[in-house]
Amino acid sequence: MPRTYQHDVLVIGSGAAGLSLALHLPADCRVALLSKADLNQGSTYWAQGGMAAVLHDRDTVAAHVEDTLSAGAGLCQREAVEFTVSNSRRCVEWLVSQGVDFDLREDQSENREFHLTMEGGHSHRRIIHSADRTGRAISEVLTEKAQAAANIEIFTHRVAVDLIHADGRCQGAYILDQKREHVDLFQARAVVLATGGASKAYLYTSNPDGASGDGIAMAWRAGCRVANLEFNQFHPTCLYHPKAKSFLVTEAVRGEGGKLLLPDGTRFMHGFDPRGELAPRDVVARAIDHEMKRLGADCLYLDISHQPRDFLESHFPTVMQRCRELGMDMAAEPIPVVPAAHYTCGGIIVDTAGRTDLPGLYAIGETSCTGLHGANRMASNSLLECLVYAESAAADIAAKLASLPLPSAVRPWDESQVTDSDEDVVISHNWDELRRFMWDYVGIVRTNKRLERALHRVTLLQSEIAEYYGNYKVSNDLLELRNLAMVAELMIRCAMERKESRGLHYTLDYPQQLAAARDTVLTPSNPALQP
Numbered sequence: 278m279p280r281t282y283q284h285d286v287l288v289i290g291s292g293a294a295g296l297s298l299a300l301h302l303p304a305d306c307r308v309a310l311l312s313k314a315d316l317n318q319g320s321t322y323w324a325q326g327g328m329a330a331v332l333h334d335r336d337t338v339a340a341h342v343e344d345t346l347s348a349g350a351g352l353c354q355r356e357a358v359e360f361t362v363s364n365s366r367r368c369v370e371w372l373v374s375q376g377v378d379f380d381l382r383e384d385q386s387e388n389r390e391f392h393l394t395m396e397g398g399h400s401h402r403r404i405i406h407s408a409d410r411t412g413r414a415i416s417e418v419l420t421e422k423a424q425a426a427a428n429i430e431i432f433t434h435r436v437a438v439d440l441i442h443a444d445g446r447c448q449g450a451y452i453l454d455q456k457r458e459h460v461d462l463f464q465a466r467a468v469v470l471a472t473g474g475a476s477k478a479y480l481y482t483s484n485p486d487g488a489s490g491d492g493i494a495m496a497w498r499a500g501c502r503v504a505n506l507e508f509n510q511f512h513p514t515c516l517y518h519p520k521a522k523s524f525l526v527t528e529a530v531r532g533e534g535g536k537l538l539l540p541d542g543t544r545f546m547h548g549f550d551p552r553g554e555l556a557p558r559d560v561v562a563r564a565i566d567h568e569m570k571r572l573g574a575d576c577l578y579l580d581i582s583h584q585p586r587d588f589l590e591s592h593f594p595t596v597m598q599r600c601r602e603l604g605m606d607m608a609a610e611p612i613p614v615v616p617a618a619h620y621t622c623g624g625i626i627v628d629t630a631g632r633t634d635l636p637g638l639y640a641i642g643e644t645s646c647t648g649l650h651g652a653n654r655m656a657s658n659s660l661l662e663c664l665v666y667a668e669s670a671a672a673d674i675a676a677k678l679a680s681l682p683l684p685s686a687v688r689p690w691d692e693s694q695v696t697d698s699d700e701d702v703v704i705s706h707n708w709d710e711l712r713r714f715m716w717d718y719v720g721i722v723r724t725n726k727r728l729e730r731a732l733h734r735v736t737l738l739q740s741e742i743a744e745y746y747g748n749y750k751v752s753n754d755l756l757e758l759r760n761l762a763m764v765a766e767l768m769i770r771c772a773m774e775r776k777e778s779r780g781l782h783y784t785l786d787y788p789q790q791l792a793a794a795r796d797t798v799l800t801p802s803n804p805a806l807q808p
Contacts, residue, residue: 279689280454281462284309284430286674287449289437289492290471291316293412294642294663296419298469299429300375301671306678308428309463311435311452313487313753316420327406327529328415328660329399330365332391336401338362345658348398348557349651350780351794352505357648360629361658361665368664369405376418379405394592395532396656398557404657409527409593415660435461436753437491440468440499440638441687447499447638448684455753460690466681467637467674470496471667474621474643475764476509477757480716482618483512483525489757490764492644496625497763497801501634504646504798505623506764507772508781510654511721512619513537513561516612517576518603526579526596526614528656531555533592535581537565538611540574559653559781562616566721569615578611616721620659622650622781623771626798631670637681639674641666652780652794695750703745704754707738711758715765719772723784728773735766771797 284307288295291312299308331341341362346353373379380392393402407414423429438451438460449464475490476482497503514526514537531537531554537546549564550556556564565577581589586608589597593607600607625633625640627647633640642663649662714734718727739762746759775782777791 279459279461281689282309282464283684284463284465285678286467286469287311287463287465288469288471289450290469290473290642290644291420291431292471292473292642292663293415293419293660294667295469295471296416296423297664298471298641298667298671300419300422300426301668302428303675303678304426304428306428306675308430309465310423310429310431311437311463312431312433313436315433316431327394327404327411327657328369328664329396329403329655329657330369330405330661331362331403332366332369332405333393333401333403336403340400341365341403344398344400345649345655346651348653348655350559350653350790352651352780352796354648354651357629361647361649361662364665364668365661368661368668371668372415372418372664375422377407377415379407379411379414394529395555396528397531397552397555397561398655404529404532406529408591409529409595412660436756437472437495438690438751438756440495440635442499442635442637443685443687444682446636446682448687450495451690453751453753453756458750460692460751462687462689464684464687466678466684467639469631469670469674470625470638470640470644471642472644474624475761475768476618476621478712478715478761478765478768479509479618479720480712481515481615483515483523484619485523487757489761490621490644491757491760492640493621493624493767494760494763496633496635496638496640497767499635499638500801501638502626502798502800503624503767504626504796505652505771506621506768506799507775507797508622508650508652509618509719509768510558510620510622510781511562511616513558513565513616514579514614515617516599516603517615518613521599521603523617524599525617525619526612527593528558530579530581530593530596533581534584535579537561537614538578538580539568540572540578542611557653558656559783563721563783565614565616576613576615579614580611581607582609582611584608620654622646622652622654623797627666629666629669630673631666632673639670641670652782692750695748697750701752701754703741704758707741708754708758708761711735711738711762711765715768719765719769721783723772723782725773725784725786728769732766732769732773735762735769738762739766767799770799
């Protein structure tokens with residue numbers, strides 16, 4: 278039977294954003310933390326490179342701000358950039374206080390000095406890391422802290438269905454318990470979406486399976502505005518191998534001197550940008566895509582074999598191990614790479630406290646649009662954004678919690694009119710079709726005709742999904758497909774609205790950049806409000 282849960286704060290998502298927000302809330306605040314799978318399965322855990330922060334005397338907040346604004350192709354909101362960067366050192370200090378073990382310089386004196394690496398778009402070494410598994414180090418420490426916190430109740434294998442709101446504010450969510458196969462009611466005074474991005478809308482992606490845009494779709498259905506969803510970042514270097522499912526090769530490899538090569542061994546990046554391999558990700562991904570199409574090549578190559586093996590083993594143990602498992606030796610030969618969908622730069626519109634358009638609803642991390650990333654996220658600013666906005670949202674919730682009303686009485690989820698599905702093959706076929714046409718038509722290079730085809734396809738797909746959703750019991754696969762189709766439509770509509778090429782959005786029909794930079798904002802006209 279369905280169950281009802283009551284908490285002060287409901288946090289949907291267990292990555293760096295959700296975990297750190299839960300830990301920043303007061304000890305007397307009753308928190309429900311929901312994870313779609315087991316803990317440590319989201320994008321944070323797999324983040325290799327690190328977190329950007331101003332930590333060295335030679336670096337400045339102003340320099341980090343200007344680098345971010347430059348990478349964002351004129352679309353970043355300066356207030357959001359300055360807010361985020363100015364809080365970077367404090368976030369690092371908080372992580373260290375929690376027990377995260379970042380790498381130190383080998384030549385340090387008695388003073389502790391972090392080893393900082395370089396990544397594309399940055400003018401200084403400012404990427405703090407734990408070898409090439411920074412996300413894992415952060416995720417494991419924060420998970421352990423959350424599990425030990427008396428006020429945090431963790432629920433795994435829970436998938437959000439839709440938000441609940443009444444009396445003009447968000448009051449909880451309907452949540453599928455995957456093991457019991459029932460939809461439960463979770464009520465809270467404040468709800469936080471920390472559900473990550475939507476890169477699984479694409480056929481090739483570096484993201485884990487859960488990156489299905491759930492938070493963006495739910496917020497849109499609840500009446501929240503979204504912005505800039507045409508800016509989907511494609512990471513330039515994912516390992517190309519039939520058995521290397523979504524394995525990202527960290528940008529730090531290029532930061533430490535890795536060279537991109539054509540199949541004949543020729544370097545090519547300086548023909549596209551004077552910064553070469555350290556140009557922003559949109560430039561590098563587009564260059565690789567161009568050369569692959571020009572040559573008809575399945576992949577290009579990344580070579581860092583000039584570095585000593587010991588150096589590579591200490592700095593990139595995860596990449597080295599995965600390459601060895603697949604019969605490749607990064608220390609002796611170039612490795613094959615291709616671009617893949619990596620990060621959703623747009624999302625739910627929020628302010629610096631993570632507040633959305635719906636009172637009581639917050640969004641933090643990749644599911645949100647803070648104004649930090651603009652038209653192209655600069656490398657390693659994503660973990661920083663998670664930590665900064667988690668702290669600010671937690672502070673806002675804590676300050677208001679005592680005055681927030683208790684949730685109203687809400688009816689449980691009604692599944693009396695639906696049946697078990699005997700046609701799950703429909704879900705898998707629709708999922709495959711969606712990801713393929715998004716890759717073909719809404720990928721690294723776009724045209725009006727491609728976008729029109731994509732919109733036509735996604736409209737037909739959504740009608741099929743709606744019929745299926747209305748007649749059968751919900752499942753994880755069905756919910757993810759429903760959300761991905763919704764977010765895919767929003768991505769396509771945002772792309773059709775932008776009549777220029779800027780940052781990650783490149784269209785052959787409008788190859789020039791307009792003089793004025795404007796956000797693409799979509800507002801729900803008829804939000805499907807849940808009672």
